[in-house]
Structure formats: C-alpha cells, structure tokens
Amino acid sequence: MFMDENDLIQAAKCGDVESFNQLVLLYQDTAYTVAYRIMGETEAAADATQEAFISAFRKLHQFRGDNFKAWVMRIVTNVCYDELRRRKRRPTDSIEEMHEVQSSADGNLHSQQENPETYVQRSELSAAIQDCINDLPDDQRVIAVLADVQEYPYQEIAEITGLALGTVKSRLSRARGKLRECLRGVRELLPAEYRLVDK
Amino acid sequence: MVAPHTTPSDHDLELLSAYLDGELAHRERISLEQRLDRETELRAALDDLRETVMIVRDLPPLKAPRNFTLDPVLYRRPIPWWQQLFTLGNVLQFSGAVGTMAALLLIVSAFMLGSNSANDGTSAPEAAFEQVAEPGEIAMFASPTRAFEATATLYAMNQATAIANSNTDAAAFDATLETQSEIYATKEISGTMTAESLLFAVTATPWPTQTMPPRLTATMLSTEVMPMGAVESQADTVGGQAFEESTSEGAVSFAAGEDTADDAALPTPQPLIVMPSPMPESPTMLQAQPSASDTEDDDTGEQWVGTPEAALDMADSDVAAGDENATAMREAQSTPSPALKEATASQTPTAMPVASGIGDETNSVGAAPPADMTDGQQDAEAPTPIEPMMAVRNANKDDSRDYTVLAFIGVMLLAVSLVAFMVGRRRSRRA
Numbered sequence: 001m002f003m004d005e006n007d008l009i010q011a012a013k014c015g016d017v018e019s020f021n022q023l024v025l026l027y028q029d030t031a032y033t034v035a036y037r038i039m040g041e042t043e044a045a046a047d048a049t050q051e052a053f054i055s056a057f058r059k060l061h062q063f064r065g066d067n068f069k070a071w072v073m074r075i076v077t078n079v080c081y082d083e084l085r086r087r088k089r090r091p092t093d094s095i096e097e098m099h100e101v102q103s104s105a106d107g108n109l110h111s112q113q114e115n116p117e118t119y120v121q122r123s124e125l126s127a128a129i130q131d132c133i134n135d136l137p138d139d140q141r142v143i144a145v146l147a148d149v150q151e152y153p154y155q156e157i158a159e160i161t162g163l164a165l166g167t168v169k170s171r172l173s174r175a176r177g178k179l180r181e182c183l184r185g186v187r188e189l190l191p192a193e194y195r196l197v198d199k
Numbered sequence: 200m201v202a203p204h205t206t207p208s209d210h211d212l213e214l215l216s217a218y219l220d221g222e223l224a225h226r227e228r229i230s231l232e233q234r235l236d237r238e239t240e241l242r243a244a245l246d247d248l249r250e251t252v253m254i255v256r257d258l259p260p261l262k263a264p265r266n267f268t269l270d271p272v273l274y275r276r277p278i279p280w281w282q283q284l285f286t287l288g289n290v291l292q293f294s295g296a297v298g299t300m301a302a303l304l305l306i307v308s309a310f311m312l313g314s315n316s317a318n319d320g321t322s323a324p325e326a327a328f329e330q331v332a333e334p335g336e337i338a339m340f341a342s343p344t345r346a347f348e349a350t351a352t353l354y355a356m357n358q359a360t361a362i363a364n365s366n367t368d369a370a371a372f373d374a375t376l377e378t379q380s381e382i383y384a385t386k387e388i389s390g391t392m393t394a395e396s397l398l399f400a401v402t403a404t405p406w407p408t409q410t411m412p413p414r415l416t417a418t419m420l421s422t423e424v425m426p427m428g429a430v431e432s433q434a435d436t437v438g439g440q441a442f443e444e445s446t447s448e449g450a451v452s453f454a455a456g457e458d459t460a461d462d463a464a465l466p467t468p469q470p471l472i473v474m475p476s477p478m479p480e481s482p483t484m485l486q487a488q489p490s491a492s493d494t495e496d497d498d499t500g501e502q503w504v505g506t507p508e509a510a511l512d513m514a515d516s517d518v519a520a521g522d523e524n525a526t527a528m529r530e531a532q533s534t535p536s537p538a539l540k541e542a543t544a545s546q547t548p549t550a551m552p553v554a555s556g557i558g559d560e561t562n563s564v565g566a567a568p569p570a571d572m573t574d575g576q577q578d579a580e581a582p583t584p585i586e587p588m589m590a591v592r593n594a595n596k597d598d599s600r601d602y603t604v605l606a607f608i609g610v611m612l613l614a615v616s617l618v619a620f621m622v623g624r625r626r627s628r629r630a
Contacts, residue, residue, distance in 0.1 A: 017275055019266035032222040032263040042264065044312050050267050056515040057269055069402040126258055133255070147220065169222070 009068060009169050013060050020057050025182040027069055028053070031076045038080040040134035048083055052076040073150060077142070077160050084138040123187075132182035140175035206243040215245045219252060288626030295620025302616055305609030313602035 005026075010102055011019035031052060036045035052075045133141055142161060146152045152160070158168045207215065214231050217223045223231065235242050 015275060017269055017271040021271075028263045028267045029260055031267070032262040036261055037258070046264055046267075049263070053267050053469060054269065054274070057274060111280055122259060129254060129258055144255070151256065151257065154217075154220065169213055169217055173209065173216040174217055174247065176248055176251055177209075177212055177248060183251060183254060196618045 005068060009060070009063065012057070012061075016059070017171075020060070023068065024053050027072050030069070031072060034073055034076050034150060035080050036197065037130070037133060037149050038077065038142055039083065040130065040141075044083065048079045054138070055079065057122075074156075077146060077150075079176055081142050081161065084142065087119045088138065091145060116182070128186040129183070132179050135182060136175050136178055140171050143168060143171045144175035144179065148176075207241055211241060212244065212248070215241070219245070219248055236461050286627070288475050288623045288628075291623025292627060293623075295616045295618070295623055298612055298616025298619065302611075302613035305543045305612065306606050309602045309609060312605075313599055497585035 007024070008019045008022050012023065028049065032045055032049045035052070036049040037041065039045045039048055046122070056072050056075050059075075065071055101132060133144065139161075143157055146157045146160060147154075153167050154165055154172075157172075158164075158165050161168070163171075213225065214223065217229060218231050235245060
C-alpha cells in the first residue's frame with residue numbers, strides 16, 4: 001500500500017523501522033552522491049551514508065520541517081564533514097587512505113538512454129571532474145559540493161559548516177578558481193560547450 | 200599595442216562568484232554590473248566561472264552501491280511502556296477480558312434474577328407455602344403423629360405466619376395464627392382423638408377489604424392416609440406431607456406430616472390436585488372431597504387444596520365438635536364433590552379466591568367483598584379471581600422472557616469478547 005512521505009515519516013517517528021526504510025530507499029542515491037562528492041571515496045562515502053541514515057532515524061523526533069530530503073542531506077553533509085575533520089586530526093590515517101586505490105564511483109552512474117560509448121565518455125568525464133574536486137582542500141571541497149552539487153544557499157552552507165558567511169564566500173571562490181584551473185587540464189574530455197577558454 | 204591582460208583579483212573573483220549565485224547585496228551588484236559593462240577581462244572571468252560551476256553541477260547522480268536500509272531488529276525503537284499498553288493487540292486483549300467478565304456477570308445475573316422471579320420474591324417459608332398453594336388457594340398440611348402431636352408451620356403470603364400446635368393427649372388443638380404482630384385466630388380442639396393422624400387445615404382467607412392481611416384458620420381433621428407432596432416449613436415444625444379430603448360437611452381436611460421416625464410407617468401419600476377454584480357459592484361444594492383413589496391418576500404430585508369457606512364454616516363450630524368432626528370426616532372420605540371432581544378432571548384451576556395475598560401484594564385475589572356482608576356471604580359472592588391470578592402469572596412470564604433475553608445478550612457478548620481477546624493475543628505475540 002502506497003504511503004506518502006508524511007505518512008512514512010509519522011510512522012517512522014513512532015518507531016516503525018520499515019517505514020523509515022522506505023524513506024531510505026527514496027533518498028539513498030542522492031545521499032550517497034553527496035557523500036561521495038565530499039569524501040571522494042566509495043567506501044568512505046558508503047560508511048558516511050549509512051551512518052547518516054542511522055543518525056537520521058535516531059533523531060527523527062527532531063524533524064519539524066517540511067523538506068525531509070534537505071534535512072537528510074544536511075545530516076549526510078555533517079557526517080562527512082565530521083569524518084574529514086577527524087581525518088585531519090589523524091593525518092597518518094588520511095595518508096593511508098589517500099594511497100588506497102579507490103574505485104571510482106563515477107563508474108556507477110544512473111543509466112540513461114545512451115549508447116555505451118557515450119556512457120563511457122560520461123563516466124570518464126565524471127571521474128575527471130571528481131578528481132579535480134578531490135584535489136581541493138577538505139574545507140573548500142565541502143563548500144564547493146554544497147554550493148555546486150547540492151546548490152545550497154550561502155546562509156545554509158554557513159549553518160551546516162558552522163562558518164561565517166564571509167568565510168563561505170571566500171572559500172567557495174577559491175574552490176571554484178582551483179576547479180577552473182584543474183578542469184582546463186581535462187579540457188579534451190569536456191563537451192564542446194564546456195571547452196574552457198585558455199586565458 | 201595590445202592592452203595587457205588584467206587578471207581579476209581574488210576579490211573580484213569572489214564578487215563574481217557571489218554575483219553568479221545571486222548572493223551579492225544590491226549596491227554591490229549594481230557596481231559590479233557597471234564594471235562588467237566596461238571591463239572585458241572581468242566579463243570573461245565571469246563566463247569562465249559560470250562554465251566551471253555548470254560542469255560541476257552537471258555531474259550525474261550516482262547510484263548507491265547497496266541499500267542503506269536499517270535492520271529492524273537492531274534499530275527498533277524501544278516503545279515507552281505507556282505506549283506499549285495502547286497497542287492494538289493489548290487494547291483488544293483488555294477489551295476482550297473486560298467484555299468476558301461483563302458477559303459472565305450478565306449471564307449469572309440473568310439466571311439469578313430469573314430464579315428469584317420464579318420464586319416471586321417470597322421468602323423460604325413463603326415459598327414453602329407456595330409449594331402447596333397458588334394465589335387464591337388454600338394450603339393444607341397434614342401432620343400425622345401417633346402421639347397426637349403435630350406442629351405445623353404455615354406461612355401465608357405477605358409474611359403471615361401460622362403456627363399450629365396440637366396437644367392431642369390433652370385432646371386440645373390450639374392453632375395460633377399470627378400475621379406479623381397480630382394474632383387473629385385461635386382454635387381449640389377438644390374431644391377424644393383417635394390414634395390416627397391429626398389433621399388440620401389451615402386456610403387463608405381474605406378479609407373483607409383488600410387492605411387487611413389474610414386470615415388464617417386452622418381446622419382439625421383426621422386422616423389415615425398421607426398424600427404425596429411434602430411441604431417443608433421451618434425446621435422446628437412439620438413438613439407438610441399430604442392431603443386428604445375432608446369427610447365432614449364443608450370441611451377441608453388434610454394432614455400435616457411431621458418429620459418423625461414414624462413417618463416411615465405411614466401409608467403412602469396420594470397425590471392430590473391443586474385447585475385454585477373460585478369461591479364456591481355454598482359451602483356444600485366441599486361436602487365430599489376427592490378420595491385418595493380418585494386422585495391416583497393425578498401424577499402431578501401437587502397438593503390438593505380446598506376452599507376456605509368450608510374451613511370457615513367449620514372453624515368455629517366443627518373444629519370444636521371434636522368427635523363429631525372426626526366421624527363426619529371419615530364418612531365423607533370417598534365422595535368427591537361435583538365441583539371438585541370436575542375441576543380435578545379438567546385440571547384447570549378455576550378461580551378460587553380463597554387465600555389472598557399469595558403473590559398478590561394487595562392481599563386480595565379478586566374483588567373485595569362488600570364490607571357489610573358476612574364472611575360466608577362474602578366468600579360465596581366473591582368474584583372469580585382468575586384474571587388477577589393470571590395477571591400475576593403473566594407478569595412472572597414476562598419477567599422470565601426478559602431474563603432470557605438478558606442471558607442471550609450475555610452469551611453473545613461473551614462470544615465477541617473471547618474472539619477479541621484471542622485476536623489481540625495473537626497480534627501481541629506477532630508484534
């Protein structure tokens with residue numbers, strides 16, 4: 001029996017795990033995408049996504065707003081941000097993780113109506129872009145993903161990251177500048193309309 | 200000469216980034232737009248920035264590598280105790296249990312009220328009286344005793360109590376009748392008594408008005424036969440055993456059986472007929488009573504009742520006759536009166552407004568005789584009390600029907616409650 005999102009949320013608030021799992025299935029792709037764009041690693045992204053949904057279920061009684069998706073994405077972002085800060089405090093672990101051969105999640109795109117060659121090209125482009133995102137510092141990467149992947153307003157980014165509005169603006173500007181420079185290196189992979197002009 | 204390219208500063212890039220996201224203040228936006236119109240480099244940097252943002256925003260969504268659903272066993276939220284109580288299963292169980300108890304209470308109440316209704320709310324002693332008498336009937340007790348000792352307790356309706364004691368050795372029979380605190384009849388029997396059972400008839404007759412309690416009259420009779428039909432009164436008195444018709448003119452006789460060892464030697468009592476017959480027009484209707492042999496076919500086991508008029512007639516004179524009564528009684532044993540015989544054959548109670556107050560709160564079954572009439576005349580002219588008696592009986596039937604419906608409702612409620620309880624129990628176990 002189909003239940004709308006509000007019914008699922010109310011049932012989940014009463015402790016119905018099955019209803020909450022219906023919500024998980026609705027938003028797990030989006031949540032994983034955000035987590036992967038921030039973490040840059042498939043395993044870390046999966047862990048962060050799972051932890052985010054567990055945290056969301058336990059804090060479901062705190063949900064008061066109308067946009068459950070935005071509320072969940074915020075939890076995902078916070079979990080990823082906390083993990084990145086934890087890694088910064090433990091630099092040895094982050095170095096090890098950097099040297100790990102991570103499979104690209106961009107090879108697991110949602111299928112579209114396209115031929116295999118196009119799919120491969122799209123995958124390669126995504127992977128190249130993700131590599132440029134991954135090259136950003138953690139603090140810039142989170143803001144860049146929130147602004148450009150999730151398209152959050154500056155004020156919400158400031159609330160999520162706990163930074164001042166001016167800090168968000170400056171870090172985002174720097175992140176975009178670095179991305180622009182990085183994307184020039186993969187110019188040949190970009191579609192014609194995205195061929196950045198070499199300044 | 201080519202103008203040197205000026206790379207936008209970090210501040211300009213920040214303004215462009217905010218301008219791109221619509222996050223610039225109004226004054227800043229106006230200023231930047233003016234610069235964009237003038238500065239080509241700034242405009243080129245804006246275009247460059249816009250494309251970079253579009254590339255990142257066009258990144259395709261990823262598919263989750265697995266389901267991130269939670270294990271219900273691990274993450275089921277503990278339900279507060281007060282919330283657990285109100286689960287559907289628990290509510291059904293509680294409702295079923297309460298409904299079952301209510302249904303059982305309803306059924307038990309229906310049966311108890313039905314029993315009380317059948318007893319018409321009379322006390323045990325009165326019920327004993329009713330065993331031998333319907334409303335308007337005379338209850339008779341036989342008290343056989345070799346020693347001419349007979350004690351009979353007769354409880355009339357409306358808490359009228361009659362205690363008859365006899366002392367045959369003294370050849371005296373004293374029946375003291377009391378109703379509540381009033382003694383209104385005392386009989387003495389004197390004369391030579393035989394060794395046969397001492398019989399006396401206690402009759403209840405209505406007073407001239409409906410407000411007076413019934414008058415109880417004791418009449419001594421004699422008999423050798425103990426009819427069937429025991430009427431037990433109080434422990435210290437006699438259990439009525441049988442009847443036998445009076446052989447004396449207008450006499451109503453029966454024997455009150457005493458619960459003694461001699462009872463075993465007594466003849467087998469013969470059943471008689473309960474006869475709530477109408478007030479006879481004359482005491483002669485009771486001249487000859489059905490003999491024991493006439494009632495052999497009557498297997499109802501009910502006790503024969505006569506009319507009070509005869510008792511009234513003989514109470515003041517015949518009882519005191521002593522030997523005369525005894526002889527007259529024996530002679531009239533085998534001759535049933537036409538009226539009585541007819542009533543016996545039909546076994547339908549004809550109206551006999553004899554005993555009043557039995558089941559009748561007004562102490563009167565039928566119309567009250569005129570106050571200026573004598574007892575005999577009043578008794579003779581009293582109307583047939585069939586309708587009131589039937590009304591009393593019909594009222595009892597209606598009550599029985601209501602209690603039956605009540606019991607049926609209780610049974611239905613019991614079934615529904617049990618089903619609800621079982622369903623709730625199953626749901627609770629499943630949860």
